[in-house]
Every structure is written in C-alpha cells, then in structure tokens.
Amino acid sequence: xxxxxxxxxxxxxxxxxxxxxxxxxxxRRTAPVSWNExxxxxxxxxIVSYAPALRMYRxxxxxxxxxxxxLDSDEAAVRAASRKMLIVTDPPRHSAMRQMMNSAxxxxxxxxxEETMRRVIEPLVxxxxxxxxxxxxxxxAAVLPAAIICEIMNVPQSDRDLMVKLTSAAFGASVGGAxxxxxxxxxxxxxxxxxxxxxxxxxxxxxxEPGSDVVTALIEARMDGRPLSxxxxxxxxxxxxxxxxxxxxxxxxxxxxxLMDNPExxxxxxxxxxxxxxxxxxxxxxxxPALHVTRVATRDVQVGEQPVRAGxxxxxxxxxxxxxxxxxxxPDRFDLRRTPNRHLTFGIGPHFCIGAPLARVELKVLxxxxxxxxxxMELAGPVRRLRSNFMWGIESLPLRLRGR
Ligand code: HEM
Numbered sequence: 595x596x597x598x599x600x601x602x603x604x605x606x607x608x609x610x611x612x613x614x615x616x617x618x619x620x621x622r623r624t625a626p627v628s629w630n631e632x633x634x635x636x637x638x639x640x641i642v643s644y645a646p647a648l649r650m651y652r653x654x655x656x657x658x659x660x661x662x663x664x665l666d667s668d669e670a671a672v673r674a675a676s677r678k679m680l681i682v683t684d685p686p687r688h689s690a691m692r693q694m695m696n697s698a699x700x701x702x703x704x705x706x707x708e709e710t711m712r713r714v715i716e717p718l719v720x721x722x723x724x725x726x727x728x729x730x731x732x733x734x735a736a737v738l739p740a741a742i743i744c745e746i747m748n749v750p751q752s753d754r755d756l757m758v759k760l761t762s763a764a765f766g767a768s769v770g771g772a773x774x775x776x777x778x779x780x781x782x783x784x785x786x787x788x789x790x791x792x793x794x795x796x797x798x799x800x801x802x803e804p805g806s807d808v809v810t811a812l813i814e815a816r817m818d819g820r821p822l823s824x825x826x827x828x829x830x831x832x833x834x835x836x837x838x839x840x841x842x843x844x845x846x847x848x849x850x851x852x853l854m855d856n857p858e859x860x861x862x863x864x865x866x867x868x869x870x871x872x873x874x875x876x877x878x879x880x881x882x883p884a885l886h887v888t889r890v891a892t893r894d895v896q897v898g899e900q901p902v903r904a905g906x907x908x909x910x911x912x913x914x915x916x917x918x919x920x921x922x923x924x925p926d927r928f929d930l931r932r933t934p935n936r937h938l939t940f941g942i943g944p945h946f947c948i949g950a951p952l953a954r955v956e957l958k959v960l961x962x963x964x965x966x967x968x969x970x971m972e973l974a975g976p977v978r979r980l981r982s983n984f985m986w987g988i989e990s991l992p993l994r995l996r997g998r
Contacts, residue, residue, distance in 0.1 A: 602632030603640050603911070604665055609885065610981040618642050618914035627898035630909075631956035638665070638888070638907035639900065642914040644921045644938070646898045650889060651911055651943040654685050657889035657908060659945060664888055664984050665909060679829045681837070685944050687817070694815035695830065695948060696810030697812075698746045704951045707745050711959035714741045723997045727974045732992040735847040735938050736762050738960070739838045742952050746834065747796060748807035757792070760785050765839045782988065793831045797824065808834065834949065841883045842953050844980070844987025845939075846960050847880035851991060854971050856928045864965045874957045879937035880928050882913035885986040887941060912938050913986050969998040 601608075601617070608614050621628060626643035641647050659682050664670040676682045680691050718737060722728040740761040744754045763785035796809055804810045812827045822830075851859040854957050862868035891906045902908060916937045917925035940947035947953070964971075975992035 603628075603630050603642075604638075604886075604909070604983045605632070605981045606981045609983060609986055610979045614913070615917070617851045618911065618917065619919075622914065622918060627702075627900040629900070636907070638909050639897065639902055641897065641908065641910045643898075644915050644918040647910040647912075647915045647938060648942065649897060650908055651887075651938070651941055651945070653895075654688075654944055656891060656895045657887060658684050658892050659688075660684055661890045662888060663945075665886065666984065667888070675829055675833075678826045679833045680948070681833055681945060688944055690817055691815075691830075692944070692948065694746055694817075694882070695808060697806075697811045699951055703746060704955055707742065707952055707955045708959060710741055710745050711738070711956050712963070715963045716967075719967050719995075721849055722993070722995050723967065725991060727994055730850055730993045731843065731847045731988055732762070732990075735843045735850075737767070737993075738846060738956050739835075739840075739842045742838050742842065742949070742956060745836050746808045746952070747793075747831070748805050748809075749796065753792075757789075760789050760792070761839060764789060765843075789826060789835065790832065793828050795823070796928070797827055797831075837883065837947070838949050838952070838984045840987065842956050844883035844985055845878060845881045845953065845957060847988045847991050848883065848986070849877035849957065849961075850964070850971065850993075851977065851988065852877065852880055854973065859863055859928055859930045860971075862930055862962060866965075870958055870961050870965075871954075872933060872935070873930040873961055874954055875935040875937065876928065876930050876932050877957055877961070878939040878953075879916045879932070879935055881986070882916050882937070883938050883985055883987055884939065884941075885913050885982075885984055886911050887945075910938075912941070917920060967997060968995050970996045 601623070603617065605612070608617070617803045621640075621642045626641065627646050628640050629637060630640045631637040656852060660676045663681055672682060680688065680695060685689055714737065715734075722733060722860070730909045737758055740758040741754070742756050743749070743761070749757055764782050793809075797813065798809070800810045800813055805815065805970060808826070809831060812822055812830055815822055853863065860866070861874055863870070886909050888907055888909050889905055891902045891908060893904045895902050897908065916922070919925050921936065922932075940950040940953075970997060972994050973992065977988060978990040980987045980989050
C-alpha cells in the first residue's frame, strides 16, 4: 500500500527551522519510499533510504535526468538546457559529453588546485584571526568555489578578484534570509548575467588561443560529428559554476559548525589523530549540502515496495540516505575517523559529481589550514540556516577565531 507522510517532506521551512533528522529517521523506519502529495506540483515519490536510492541513481534507463534534477526546476530553463548541459542529459549522449569535460579534472589539475586553495585560504583565515569577528559564510566559505572555477577555466590572475566578486554577488547570502527581497534577486540576476558575459569573452579568447582548460575542451569537442554551439559551451560553463558554488560553500560552513558542536573531534583534527582525507569524507557525509536529486520515471517500475508509474517524479534525499542506519553505524554521530564511509553526497552512477575531486581538495586544505592556525572557534552570534529544500546549508555563521 502506498504510504503518504502526514507532512510535506519538501517544505523549505523544514530545513531552516524544523527537524528533518527526526522526520527522516521515522520515514526510514516506516516508509523508505513514500508518496508526497503536499506542496505545489503534482506530487512525487520520496526515497529516504540507501538501497532504493542506489537503484534510482544507477538505473538511467528507467529514470531520466532530462526533465530536470531538482524539485523546483524552472520548466522553461530545463527545456532550454536539456540534452545540452551535462547534468540534464541522459546516456549515451551524456557519456560522450562527460568524456570531453573530464580533461579538466585530471590529476594535474587537482594537484594545482591544492596549491591554489592554500594561496586563497591561508590569507582568508589569517585575516579572520586578525579581526574580532567574521561571518564564516560570506568572509571565507563563499570565496572558495570561485577559486575552483577560475582554476579549471584558467581565468587570468588579473581577473580572479572580479570573478570572486561577481560569484559572491550572484550566489551570496540574501539580506534577511528566506530568499531575499526582489531587489536582492535583481542584483543576483545581473551579477549572473555579467558572469555569462565574462564566459563569452573567455570563450572568444580560447578560440583565438587554445589552452588546456575546460573552456578549450568544450570548444574543441565534437558531439554527433559537430562542434558544440556557443550556447552549449556557455551552458556547461555555467553548469560547472552552479555545481560548484553553493555545494562547496555549505559543506565548508556546516563542517566548521559541526567541528564546534563536537569539540573532541576538533581536537582530533588539531592533534593530527584524525587523518584529514578521512575527515573530509565525514564532513561531506554529515553536511550533505545537495539535499536532494530528482528524476522522472520513463516506465512503470517497482522501487522498494512501491509501484512507480511512467511520468512520476522520484526524489532521493541524499542527506537522509547518508544517515541510513543499515549502512552507517551511529549515523547521527560526527566521527572524523569513520571508515568505511560510502556516502552519496556526490550522488553515484553516471552523473556522479564531476567536481568531487576538487571539492575534496578544497575541504582538505580548509581543514588543514584551520587545524594549523586556529586554536579556538566560537560563535559570535546566531546561526542562520538556509530556507531551501535543495541546498542544506547555512546563510550566516558569525565566528570569533583565536590563533594558535
Ligand atoms: C561539496 C561539494 C559538491 C557536492 C555536494 C556536489 C553534489 C553533486 C551531486 C549530488 C551531483 C549528482 C547530480 C545528479 O545525479 O543528478 C553532482 C553532479 C555534478 N556536479 Fe557536483 N557537487 C559538489 C561540487 C562540485 C564542484 C566543485 C563542481 C565543479 C567544479 C561540480 C559540478 C558538477 C557537475 C557539472 C555535475 C553534473 C555531472 C554529470 O551530470 O555527469 N560539483 N554534484
């Protein structure tokens, strides 16, 4: 029998002021796959446990990404990007597209990223130590993803400050939270448009002078025997930016908050008793910034015990799956030495996050620099959580840091 939870599992307010952890634990026990018919739209299947989530991620024949991969996708925007942008393209076309973008994520780039991240993070943390108080989100976490993007696109050093400014303006925390006022929204849209214009210039310059970056890879790629259109190149540049931006920001801010909530874990990190790469995986599992991904069923298919019909939307709640007690022992415990740690924070299967190696480097360097330089971290004001059912994160994290 189809189970229908009593409350809307996708209510954005749940993730700002509610208690999703208790709700998910209850659903994992009673209804690992359930039908959610609350809220706007036509309802959707909601998966909160590990095994059915794996099924959905891996079975790309039964579940398409081409109708969007988030609940509140703008239909017109998805139609414009579908089969042109990596994340909303199904195999086999997806595999060819992914292949051409992979060249931007080879080990050489990942190693270079480690140096870049250190150059970016060290002064940010030193500056924070010199000040009485900082907002970790806007002063540190929000600056980091732009550095990743600049590196894989090989944006000239002279333009990097501009890109950081534009990305912060396009994706930064909204004044007053809860999505912000219309003015806020307008400024974000303008900043995002400026980023697009910048990419267009970058594309033109790479056409004149090819490099070994992702923009060049996209320009030189051929799909179905023809080069990508300008629109396709730009859409995929934007896909990388949006993929990197909020996710890494929220993982680092929520990771720092978790360290403050668990001082014994912070001490393990500072003393070197917790291996930093293992710690990164736990930060990723515990913070799960990409709350959900969505697919649409292409045919009638059984998921768990539920009969999914062709055309139904199916949503996996990564943050709940990452706390499935049949896979993770003591899942609500933040344990920097947890192994194995097979979290689904980056998804799994053909769409597994292409930026995962870079996100891991960013978090690794951040944890290393904090452990090296910071003695104590304490809250300097109220934590403001994001009101969103797509990104699980923090809008404001006022901190007082003291040096070692
Ligand atoms: C903590 C940080 C990150 C998290 C939690 C995250 C999460 C995810 C998830 C869950 C997916 C799978 C989506 C699906 O199955 O539909 C994904 C895909 C993707 N991510 Fe990430 N991501 C992160 C960082 C990044 C970075 C740094 C980049 C870019 C440099 C990036 C770019 C992408 C792209 C382009 C895809 C689509 C891949 C494909 O369709 O083959 N992400 N990410």
